[in-house]
Structures are given as C-alpha cells and as structure tokens.
Amino acid sequence: MSVFQDILEKIKAYDTIIIHRHQRPDPDALGSQAGLREIIRHNFPDKKVLAVGVDEPSLAWMTEMDQVADSLYEGALVIVTDTANRPRIDDDRYDMGDFLIKIDHHPNEDVYGDLVHVDTGASSASEIITDFALETGLCLSDQAARLLYTGIVGDTGRFLYPATTSKTMEIASQLRQYAFDFAAISRQMDSFPFEIAKLQGYVFDNLEVDRNGAARVTLTQEVMKQFQVTEAETAAIVGTPGKIDRVESWAIFVEQSDGSYRVRLRSKTVIINEIAKKHDGGGHPLASGANSSALAENDIIYQEIQEAVAHAKGK
Structure with missing residues (x-):
C-alpha cells in the first residue's frame, strides 16, 4: 500500500479532521491546507473538516480559516501541510489530536x-495534495482546484523556479480543466499595493551588491513605517533583488519589534539553505x-553568502 493510500485510510477512519500549515502563510501554505480541506469535504460530506491558523489579510482572497475549539481535537485526525519543522506550525494544538500526519x-x-509523506522533488505542497487526490481517486471540486492551482503558481513563481518539473506542469494542466478564473488568479498574484511599489523602489535604491553578485538589503522598523507596510507584507518584495541580472544570491533582513531580524534568503543557482541552518532556519x-x-x-550571514557565491564562481 502506498503512503497516499495510508493517508486516505486514516482520513476515512476519522470523523473530525483538523488541518494546520505554517505561520505567516504564503499561497502554497493556504492552497495545500484549504485545498485539502475542500477535497475531504467534497468526498466525505459527513465529516467535520476544519482549517486552523491566523488569517493573513493579504491572502484573504484565497480563503479564510475556521474557528476550532480545543475540545474538537479529542479523537481527531490532525494533518499538517507545507511545514518543515514543528516550531513553524501555526497553532501549537497540532499535537492534541489522536493521530498526526505530515505532508510536505x-x-x-x-x-x-x-505518518509522514515528504517529497522534496515536488514543486509545492499543493502539487503533493493534488497528486494525492488524483492517485487515490478522490474527486476534486472547482474550489479545491482553484486553491491548489494558486498554491502551485505561488511556489513556482508562475512556473519560473527550478522546482517546476514536467509533473508540475501535468498536474497544473489537470487542475486547469476545472471551472475557475485562472486569469484572475494571475492578475491578483501579479498586482500589489502602491505602498509595496514604493518599497520596491527603496530596495533597488538601497541594495548592496558585491562584485560576485551577493546582495543584501535591510528593512528596519522605521523603513516599514515610512512606507506603511507590515512585516508580513514585505514578503511581496522577496524576489525583487533577483530581477537584477548581476545579482546571484541575496538576503533581505526584516527588523522585528524586539530588534531581532527575520531573514529571507534567495538564490538563483548557489545553494543557501545550509547558511539558513546555521542561523535558526532552513x-x-x-x-x-x-x-x-x-x-x-x-x-x-551576508559574509557567508558572499563566500558561498565566490566559491561557486571559483574565486
């Protein structure tokens, strides 16, 4: 029996299923979480299926979370999607259920x-959830297809990132057969508030780039206040430095209210997750x-990025 079949059997065995995802959700986190919720509801209408976590205002157009009482976790199946490590799970009640499944x-x-299913070859958790439904014969609804397609588009950068495979395209093609406005999704994901546009200008003006293409920019509390953006909204500019041809790898340092920094690391070809692991990340x-x-x-951190890029270029 495949892992997907094992997951399906667990879903069939429980009347209450609660689905979690990671903190500060992106389209894939919400797409995989809410997409799975819709699949289970569509195929098993008698089950109580709930999605928990903090609502992200900038992604309210995708879906909203459910209010879940502690008592509902008793005897429940809990599924966590798109979350590599426990500290990042949104809502620490994930371990209060009867059985826990990780899909990532x-x-x-x-x-x-x-029960764990991790496929690092998949472009996104939304791709895995779609694959799960297709392989096990579960029916997709238009709403589930919309959510999962959005998650895949988000995590592949509209199919531009290296994680996009032929299987990714095949799955996206199958999702496109359902009735939802895919063009509206593309427009939504390609647009941003005027405040973010002005912040992008700040990033271009203040980006530090060394001779090998290692780059960094710092967004302080003062800068975010100046541009009237929240810490969560700064995620919209994470790919901005990469649009510059000479930039290879970059870090965006976002100051938190306590003076610490959340660090977003991105790279075109040079591996940078080993650097993240050294600094409470991954x-x-x-x-x-x-x-x-x-x-x-x-x-x-910036020095380590510089060294990694220089080493990759043989310098």
Whole structure:
C-alpha cells in the first residue's frame, strides 16, 4: 500500500479532521491546507473538516480559516501541510489530536508525525495534495482546484523556479480543466499595493551588491513605517533583488519589534539553505528563511553568502 493510500485510510477512519500549515502563510501554505480541506469535504460530506491558523489579510482572497475549539481535537485526525519543522506550525494544538500526519515538500530534517509523506522533488505542497487526490481517486471540486492551482503558481513563481518539473506542469494542466478564473488568479498574484511599489523602489535604491553578485538589503522598523507596510507584507518584495541580472544570491533582513531580524534568503543557482541552518532556519536549497539576533549576525550571514557565491564562481 502506498503512503497516499495510508493517508486516505486514516482520513476515512476519522470523523473530525483538523488541518494546520505554517505561520505567516504564503499561497502554497493556504492552497495545500484549504485545498485539502475542500477535497475531504467534497468526498466525505459527513465529516467535520476544519482549517486552523491566523488569517493573513493579504491572502484573504484565497480563503479564510475556521474557528476550532480545543475540545474538537479529542479523537481527531490532525494533518499538517507545507511545514518543515514543528516550531513553524501555526497553532501549537497540532499535537492534541489522536493521530498526526505530515505532508510536505521541504527537506525532512524535523521528522514529526505518526505518518509522514515528504517529497522534496515536488514543486509545492499543493502539487503533493493534488497528486494525492488524483492517485487515490478522490474527486476534486472547482474550489479545491482553484486553491491548489494558486498554491502551485505561488511556489513556482508562475512556473519560473527550478522546482517546476514536467509533473508540475501535468498536474497544473489537470487542475486547469476545472471551472475557475485562472486569469484572475494571475492578475491578483501579479498586482500589489502602491505602498509595496514604493518599497520596491527603496530596495533597488538601497541594495548592496558585491562584485560576485551577493546582495543584501535591510528593512528596519522605521523603513516599514515610512512606507506603511507590515512585516508580513514585505514578503511581496522577496524576489525583487533577483530581477537584477548581476545579482546571484541575496538576503533581505526584516527588523522585528524586539530588534531581532527575520531573514529571507534567495538564490538563483548557489545553494543557501545550509547558511539558513546555521542561523535558526532552513528551507529549500535556493529559497530559505533564517533568524538573526542583531546587526552583527546580519553581517555574518551576508559574509557567508558572499563566500558561498565566490566559491561557486571559483574565486
């Protein structure tokens, strides 16, 4: 029996299913979580299926979360999607259920759950959820297809990132057969508020780039206040430095209210997740996140990026 069949049997065995995903959700986190919720509801209408976590205002157009009482976890199946490690799971009640399933596409360095399916070759958790439904014969609804397609588009950068495979395109093609406005999704994901547009200008003006293409920019609390953007909204500019042809790898340091920094690391070809691991983080080889305690640690992280890029170029 395949892991997908094992997951399906667990879904069939429980009347209450609660689905979690990671904090500060992106389209794939919400797409995989809410997409799975819609699939189970569509195929098993008598089950209580709920999605939990903090609602992200900038992604309210995708879906909203459910309100879940503690009592509902008793005897429930809990599924966590798109979350590599336990500290990043949104809502720490994930371990209050009867059985826990992890479904993810990040490196499986924090092995948690009673049943685990991790496919690092998949472009996204939404691709895995779609594959699960198709392989096990579950029916997709138009709403589930919309959510999963959005998740795939989000995590592949509209099919531009290296994680996009022929299977990714095949699955996206199957999702496109359902009735939803895919052009509206593309327009939504390609647009951003005027405040973000102005912040992008700040990033271009203040980006530090060394001779090998290692780059960094720091967004302080003062800068975010100046441009009237929240910490979560700064995620919209994470790919901005990469639009410059000479930039190879980059870090965006976002100051938190306590003076520490959330670090977003991206790269075109040079592997940077090993750097993230050294600084309380991790992720994909070319897209990771980390944490920094102060400006001094920011400097260390940037130096490590510079060294990685220089080494890759044989310098």
